[in-house]
Amino acid sequence: MVQSSVLGFPRMGVLRDLKKANEAYWADKISQEALLEEGKRLRLAHWKIQKDAGVDIIPSNDFAHYDHVLDHIQFFNAVPERYTKQKLSPLDEYFAMGRGHQKGGVDVPALEMVKWFDSNYHYVKPTLQDNQTFSLAENPKPVREFLEAKEAGIITRPVLVGPVSFLALGKADRGSSVNPISLLDKLVPVYVELLKALKAAGAENVQIDEPTLVFDLAPEVKAAFKPAYEAFAAAGDAIPSLVVATYFGDIVHNFDVLPAFSAAKGIHVDLVRNPEQLEPVIKQLGPSQILSAGVVDGRNIWKNDFAKSLDLLQTAIKALGEDRVIVATSSSLLHTPHTLASEKKLPTDVYEWFSFASEKVKEVAILAKAVTNPEAVRAELDANAAAIKARAESTRTNDPKVKERQAAVTPEQHNRKSGFDTRYAQQKKHLSLPLFPTTTIGSFPQTSEIRVQRNKFTKGEISAEEYDNFIKKEIDLAVSIQDELDLDVYVHGEPERNDMVQYFGERLNGYVFTTHAWVQSYGSRCVRPPIIVGDISRPAPMTVKESKYAASISKKPMKGMLTGPVTCLRWSFPRVDVHQSVQCQQLALALRDEVVDLEANGIYVIQVDEPALREGLPLRKGSERDAYLEWAVNSFKLATAGVEDSTQIHSHFCYSEFQDFFHAIAALDADVLSIENSKSDAKLLKVFIDEAYPRHIGPGVYDIHSPRVPAEEEFKQRIEEMLEFLRPEQLWINPDCGLKTRKWDEVKGALTHMVNAAKYFREKYANKA
Ligand SMILES: CN1c2c(nc(N)[nH]c2=O)NC[C@@H]1CNc1ccc(C(=O)N[C@@H](CCC(=O)N[C@@H](CCC(=O)N[C@@H](CCC(=O)O)C(=O)O)C(=O)O)C(=O)O)cc1
Numbered sequence: 001m002v003q004s005s006v007l008g009f010p011r012m013g014v015l016r017d018l019k020k021a022n023e024a025y026w027a028d029k030i031s032q033e034a035l036l037e038e039g040k041r042l043r044l045a046h047w048k049i050q051k052d053a054g055v056d057i058i059p060s061n062d063f064a065h066y067d068h069v070l071d072h073i074q075f076f077n078a079v080p081e082r083y084t085k086q087k088l089s090p091l092d093e094y095f096a097m098g099r100g101h102q103k104g105g106v107d108v109p110a111l112e113m114v115k116w117f118d119s120n121y122h123y124v125k126p127t128l129q130d131n132q133t134f135s136l137a138e139n140p141k142p143v144r145e146f147l148e149a150k151e152a153g154i155i156t157r158p159v160l161v162g163p164v165s166f167l168a169l170g171k172a173d174r175g176s177s178v179n180p181i182s183l184l185d186k187l188v189p190v191y192v193e194l195l196k197a198l199k200a201a202g203a204e205n206v207q208i209d210e211p212t213l214v215f216d217l218a219p220e221v222k223a224a225f226k227p228a229y230e231a232f233a234a235a236g237d238a239i240p241s242l243v244v245a246t247y248f249g250d251i252v253h254n255f256d257v258l259p260a261f262s263a264a265k266g267i268h269v270d271l272v273r274n275p276e277q278l279e280p281v282i283k284q285l286g287p288s289q290i291l292s293a294g295v296v297d298g299r300n301i302w303k304n305d306f307a308k309s310l311d312l313l314q315t316a317i318k319a320l321g322e323d324r325v326i327v328a329t330s331s332s333l334l335h336t337p338h339t340l341a342s343e344k345k346l347p348t349d350v351y352e353w354f355s356f357a358s359e360k361v362k363e364v365a366i367l368a369k370a371v372t373n374p375e376a377v378r379a380e381l382d383a384n385a386a387a388i389k390a391r392a393e394s395t396r397t398n399d400p401k402v403k404e405r406q407a408a409v410t411p412e413q414h415n416r417k418s419g420f421d422t423r424y425a426q427q428k429k430h431l432s433l434p435l436f437p438t439t440t441i442g443s444f445p446q447t448s449e450i451r452v453q454r455n456k457f458t459k460g461e462i463s464a465e466e467y468d469n470f471i472k473k474e475i476d477l478a479v480s481i482q483d484e485l486d487l488d489v490y491v492h493g494e495p496e497r498n499d500m501v502q503y504f505g506e507r508l509n510g511y512v513f514t515t516h517a518w519v520q521s522y523g524s525r526c527v528r529p530p531i532i533v534g535d536i537s538r539p540a541p542m543t544v545k546e547s548k549y550a551a552s553i554s555k556k557p558m559k560g561m562l563t564g565p566v567t568c569l570r571w572s573f574p575r576v577d578v579h580q581s582v583q584c585q586q587l588a589l590a591l592r593d594e595v596v597d598l599e600a601n602g603i604y605v606i607q608v609d610e611p612a613l614r615e616g617l618p619l620r621k622g623s624e625r626d627a628y629l630e631w632a633v634n635s636f637k638l639a640t641a642g643v644e645d646s647t648q649i650h651s652h653f654c655y656s657e658f659q660d661f662f663h664a665i666a667a668l669d670a671d672v673l674s675i676e677n678s679k680s681d682a683k684l685l686k687v688f689i690d691e692a693y694p695r696h697i698g699p700g701v702y703d704i705h706s707p708r709v710p711a712e713e714e715f716k717q718r719i720e721e722m723l724e725f726l727r728p729e730q731l732w733i734n735p736d737c738g739l740k741t742r743k744w745d746e747v748k749g750a751l752t753h754m755v756n757a758a759k760y761f762r763e764k765y766a767n768k769a
């Protein structure tokens with residue numbers, strides 16, 4: 001019998017229940033017990049959804065209150081001493097690592113949080129010491145949650161991040177130089193202990209995720225699989241059977257690693273991303289190994305094309321037989337919203353095109369039946385075929401005017417009028433900025449009052465005029481606070497935006513939106529990606545009204561704030577019927593019009609955020625990566641190059657890993673870049689010297705993800721470190737990212753210290769001159 005399997009389910013719940021519970025706990029509004037109880041309720045609800053859908057293999061330990069990698073850090077007792085020594089409760093220690101802790105005399109920053117592969121989910125990086133040890137926490141979470149499900153009558157397959165990926169996704173702590181993978185010998189026995197405990201609890205199978213297998217691996221990482229999985233093999237029946245899961249890419253280039261998994265029961269591969277790996281993978285499997293075929297997309301919301309999936313599954317069954325094939329989601333469903341059933345406002349034709357997590361689990365179960373007995377699910381197969389056909393034939397998707405404009409794009413439209421030196425000379429005169437100019441990245445606190453007013457406006461409870469007046473008052477407040485703080489380049493604070501991508505999606509043709517389709521981005525923070533269903537165009541200006549108003553009341557330059565084409569694309573659910581480069585160019589043309597309109601309305605500093613540029617980079621080096629960079633960079637340039645030399649183009653990236661695509665960042669030709677840097681080593685900035693980067697840079701001087709307010713001295717120290725790598729005249733002083741998630745008192749406190757630190761250096765260098 002062909003079994004069905006889900007690699008992971010979204011954690012937030014139907015109404016973002018987990019977000020609400022976590023945030024209530026952080027605000028001291030509910031007790032620890034109440035929060036843990038809510039977690040338990042959600043886990044049970046999610047297992048039940050999968051069971052009711054008929055899924056055979058249901059995951060556990062996929063739930064996390066903040067992040068699943070952070071869970072591993074804690075249950076392997078890999079918590080850095082700066083947290084353990086605070087003697088917080090396990091839950092508070094866990095959140096302290098996730099989001100920092102500044103309360104009751106404890107002041108400890110968060111661990112670094114970075115992108116999970118090429119997704120918009122963020123994980124907490126294991127941060128390891130030279131003298132790192134590991135041990136298994138008492139009553140470890142995977143065992144607890146397995147037993148919890150068992151008690152509810154559901155035998156689950158626990159999910160663990162595998163030892164090689166756990167280490168390879170980690171880093172040495174500041175002050176340590178350990179190569180994480182060298183810690184394998186110490187970590188593997190603890191995995192064995194955990195696996196034994198799972199077996200003792202009744203787990204017959206474990207899903208062990210080794211997604212790093214889709215990367216080009218360093219030799220020492222590649223070599224680590226053998227000893228790790230040999231140790232598991234040596235444990236024999238004392239541990240559950242293992243299914244090694246990979247996703248978000250193909251593993252063909254790492255086939256030489258597969259013998260390491262010869263004792264594993266099966267291998268899971270992502271056949272949505274790389275269907276062509278099916279046949280080569282089949283050939284690599286051991287004589288009785290199972291193939292877990294990831295055919296239901298864990299990263300997008302389109303209804304599965306059953307006919308296409310069944311083709312792949314038939315190929316697998318023909319080669320392996322029914323008992324050696326599992327129908328699975330391509331990855332965890334963490335990256336998809338909870339249920340389509342909550343969407344009451346989608347156009348009816350479009351509604352039929354989608355499938356969210358709760359629907360995808362049904363798809364997996366239907367496919368598992370259909371592959372051997374299509375008649376048993378004939379109605380479902382017919383309905384699916386009809387929906388796929390309706391979408392393929394829909395007139396929503398095609399706008400000839402957009403196509404005409406794309407066909408007329410010229411190479412010249414991608415370039416600014418002059419080189420940076422000429423532009424900068426004009427900008428300097430025009431904007432009269434001091435040395436070490438201070439600015440912020442765009443958003444100011446999205447207070448609950450802002451959200452409530454927007455919600456009232458959306459529901460028609462207040463008029464457009466009332467809402468506009470409210471937004472104007474928020475902009476007044478943002479400007480007056482920046483006056484007080486004495487910043488140099490102002491922002492309007494983005495109070496009118498629900499999200500930096502959704503906001504633009506809502507103003508562009510070619511998109512549809514949801515009301516409840518939340519996806520976890522990090523911790524308790526969620527996003528509601530708009531969905532691209534057709535050719536994209538801009539019916540009217542999107543940001544001019546607010547930026548123009550803000551500039552009219554500001555005594556300093558006001559920065560216009562746009563989300564770049566690549567980020568709009570990446571943080572939407574894109575179409576799968578048209579290449580992403582085409583969608584991106586359509587977005588670029590729409591944004592180009594906006595940039596030009598902002599300039600025409602007196603906005604002479606324009607920031608076009610591209611935080612998703614790095615995330616979109618294909619995970620492996622090679623021609624695919626080169627092709628991506630070419631169209632992504634061209635889209636940014638097309639969006640921004642329509643302005644005069646005297647207008648300063650900024651761009652923002654909230655990550656610090658530039659090493660492998662520095663040339664692309666440089667090719668954007670932005671006058672000023674702001675990047676994340678506060679939680680990574682300032683040494684990463686060395687690439688800017690090595691590559692003789694000529695333009696201006698603002699490496700973030702503080703972590704905005706944490707409520708913690710750093711002391712002025714910390715800012716000075718950070719700037720001092722940056723000056724080892726950047727010239728004073730090219731250095732801007734700004735936070736890592738926007739401040740929408742912070743409270744005003746945190747923002748005022750941190751920015752006061754930041755501006756004071758900038759002034760200190762301004763004075764110091766003025767005296768030197
Ligand atoms: C910069 N980041 C972003 C990423 N992706 C994006 N799409 N957007 C980003 O900004 N990826 C990388 C990083 C990740 N960082 C963040 C940071 C912050 C958030 C965040 O704050 N998310 C909010 C939701 C934002 C939103 O859409 N708000 C809406 C709806 C607000 C709401 O909840 N309304 C209530 C009713 C009102 C009330 O009573 O409060 C409701 O609908 O029930 C809005 O403001 O209108 C979050 O809360 O998680 C995400 C990623």
Ligand SMILES: N[C@@H](CCS)C(=O)O
Pocket residue numbers: 441442443500561609611652654737738739740
């Ligand atoms: N302008 C946006 C960028 C976030 S990446 C903000 O400030 O929130």
Ligand SMILES: [Zn+2]
Pocket residue numbers: 441611652653654736737738
């Ligand atoms: Zn950012």
